[in-house]
Amino acid sequence: MLNDRDQWFLWTPVFMALGTGTFFLLPSDPTLPEMLVPLMTFCAGIAVTPRHSVRGIILIAGLCLSLGFAAAGLSSRISGTSPIERDLLLINATGLINRIQPGQKTTRVRLSNIRNDRQQIVAAGDVDLIVSNKFIDSAIRYRHVMFSARIKPPDPPEIPGGYDPQRRAWFDGISATGFAWRFDAIDDGPAPLIDIDRVRLRIAGAFRSAMPERTAEIAVALTVGERRGIRQEDIHTLRDSGLAHLLAISGLHIGLVAGMTFFVLRALLALWPAIALRYPIKKLAASAALPVAFLYMLLAGGTIPTQRAFIMTAIVLLAVLADRRAISLRLVAISAIAILLTTPYALTGPSFQMSFAAVTVIVAVYEQAGDKIRLQFYPEGDPSVLQRTGRWLILTLCTTLVSTLAAGIATAPFAAHHFGQFALYGLLANILAVPVAAYIVMPALLLFVLLLPFGTISVIASLADWGIEHILGWAEFVTGLPNASLDGLSLPLTSVIAISLGSLWLLIWRQPIRFAGLLPVGLAIALTITSKQPDLIIERTGKWIALRSADESVGNIGEGYVSNFMRHKLDIGLGHQPVVSNMRCDVLGCRFQAGSHDIAYAIRGPALSEDCRQRGILISREPVPRNCPGPDIIIDRFDLWRYGAHAITLSGDSVNLTTVHDYQGCRAWSRHPACRSPDNQ
Structure with missing residues (x-):
């Protein structure tokens, strides 16, 4: 490692990430001294210790770890927003529009300064509302609106260890979500809506007018970052084929836009000898690509993933301006450091993890093998134009293949952990679809947006439609292959x-x-x-139970709605069908056996009179009375209310029970009733 001293800096974001991750895994919030004292201690130790000694290296690693920990803690204290305490019905409330995310039939609107009809502040932070599009055209003329809606606090995780909407809302500054059935502009508002939202709405409308509905919604997703209008079957097809990343505006999309601007402008400047011979056209092109990438980030909604992608792209372009190597692991590390310091919460999301995993592996491969590959395709000599073109095409194909393979391997563990899914033929799908997206769809969409002020260009819209249809066609072909997608995976x-x-x-x-x-x-x-996956998942209100049978298939019982995301993550088959042969169900509930354990699921109260006389595990949607002596383990309505969704793992005669509260702990963003008990004060 001493011979790799120039690589030491690359471990800086790794230790920072470990510190940030430690903060989010704690069961309770650390105090301010607990966040800052370790940081100051390591700083003092480094000041009196030689940097290149073993002790100095350990202290620097500790400094990076404590820096990540402190950055996450301070971010939570500064930007964290408390949710509302309970569901609210708002009539004739007012608010200010902060952001608009257009959809096909509804639009997501983010409001601030929410006041009820008595002009009292309702929420400490912003409120995300779903609004019918019939209200939007008239409402966006002013920033100040009056609305009627039902709002609620952000939902807790659906399963123990799953995605945490409460934590995301805390760091995004959202206090509540809801649906509005009235949404009107107030013409005495303080200011008109910011122009960027008007532009986003116009672009979305132009695509929907110029292209068929199916492809128009994907075009809207690729330009303004709004995916809610895409058909569910198309989303499932793209996900199962390993192409879902194309829908999320990330480094690929912003890199393509910046790269197209850079190379096209550089080529045009090179055709003008008076400029090409006097000025650094490479730097001029990079200077122009930077604001274009920034504008694209704004068009995409300025979300955390797009901000992160812009930071990475901007660092690459700044490296060009500074005559440094544009793509290297050092620049990837600098990008990660910048994001961990400014938005530490991003570390917990799949977007950050999968993006940096893919970029790190791709850059590492090309740092070590890139020069050898280029020498193979561009040997010394003066080949003809035809030879150069052929070599360029082969090199492009090879780099696409290697990049796709590297990115697929790098992101597979994170896809399995977050989504419980892995696309077996993702490499094939990306080889077929990514070149179409990179060289046809994205340039066509960019040109369409640039020419929009001069009128819709039907030829460009047709070209984008053709490319998107081919991407969907390749996705359907891949998902039609045997065992195209493995659902229900569990990576701890x-x-x-x-x-x-x-x-x-x-x-x-x-x-x-x-x-x-x-x-x-x-x-x-x-x-x-x-590792063994849970045998039962109990939804937080008890409305449904996911049950894993002996053959590892998963089904659900109950009367509640199971989201599409949960169906794919847990690999739940469609329909409320029993998944074990010895299950007996009626209108009051169900009884079945899992392994050596008898399990009762009481849907209605009268079932408890019988279930309380039986041994085993009792799960009830209703409160269970104290005089229920039979069951060994009882999980009733109050347990679910207090601790959230439950997961049960059976191993022989032992029962391992985990809850959402076990994973969330008593943090600022988690409002478990269990945290209000005397034992958790």
């Missing part, structure tokens, strides 16, 4: 961390010690194979 967080650290050890170091990184990767795979 510990396995994801071990795979990430082992892979980074393998990619960052240059000496043979790098291969030691294969050890934690192997241990993580072994841990994943031997």
Whole structure:
């Protein structure tokens, strides 16, 4: 490692990420001294210790870790927003429009300064409302609106260890979400709506007017970042084929827009000798690409993922301006540091994790093998134009193949952890679809937007429609292959961390010690194979139960709605069908056996008179009386209200019970009633 001293800096964001992750895994919020004292201690230690000594290296690592921890803690204290305490019905309330996300039939509107009809502040932060499009055209003329809506606090996670909407809302400044059935402009508002939202709405409307509904919604997603209008079957097809990343505006899209601007402008300037011979046209092109990428970020809604993608792209362009190598692991590390300092919460989301995993692996591969590949395709000599064109096409195909393979391998653990899904033929789908997206769809969409002030160009819209149809066609072809998608996968967080650290050890170091990184990767795979998934998932209101049978198939019972996301994450089959042969159900509830355990699911109160006389596990949507002596374990309505959704893992005679509260803890963003008990004060 001493011979790889120039690689030490690359571990800075890794230790910062470990500190940030530690903050989010704590069961309770740390105090301000607990956040700042370690940081100051490590700073003092470094000041009196030689940097290149073993002690100095350990102190620097500790400083990075404590810096990430403190940044996350301070971000939570500064930007965190408390949710409303309960559901509210608002009549003739007022608010200020902050952001608009257009959809096909409804629009998501973010409002601030919410006041009820008595002019009292209703929420500490913003409110996200779903509004029918019939109100939008008249309402957006002014920023000040009057509305009637039902709002509620952000929902808790659907399953233990799952996606946490409450945490996201806390850091996004959202106090409530809801649906408005009245939404009118107040013509004495303080100011008209910001122009960027008008532009986004006009672009979305132009695509919907110029293209068929199916492809228009995907075009809207790729330009203004709004995906709610896309058909569910298309979303499922793209996800199962491994192409869902094309819908989320990220580094790929902003990089393509900036790259197209850079190369086209540079080529045009090169045709003008008076400029090409006197001025650094490469830097001029980079200077122009930077504001274009910034405008695209604003058009996409300025969300955290697009901000992160812009930061990464901007650092690359600034490297060009500074005559530094534009793409390197060092610049990837600088981008990660910038994001971990400004938006630490991004670390917990799949967007950050999958983006940096893909970029890190791709850049590492090309740092080590890029020059060799280029020498193979561009040997010394003066080949003809035809030879150069052929070599360029082959090189483009090879780089696309290698990049897709590297990105697919890098993001697979995170896809399995967050979404419980892995596309077996994702490499094939990306090889077929990404070139169409990069060289046809994105240039056509960019040209369409640029020419929009001069009128819709039907030829360009037709070209974009053709490209999107081909992407969807390739996605349908891939999903039609046998076992195209594996759903219901479960990769524990510990396995994801071990795979990430082992892979980074393998990619960052240059000496043979790098291969030691294969050890934690192997241990993580072994841990994943031997880990047991929950046998039962109980929804937080008890309206449905997901049950895993002996053949590992999963079904659900109950009367509640199971979201499409949960169906795919848990691999729940459609329909409320029993998944075990010995299940008996009636209008009052169900009884079945899982392993050696008898389980009763009481849907209505009268079922408790019988269920309380039976041994085993009792799950009830109704409160269970104290004089219920039979069951060994009781989970009733109050337990679900107090602790959230439950997961039960059965192993022989033992029962392992985990809840959403176990994973969330008593944090600022989690409002579990259990945290208000004397034991948690």
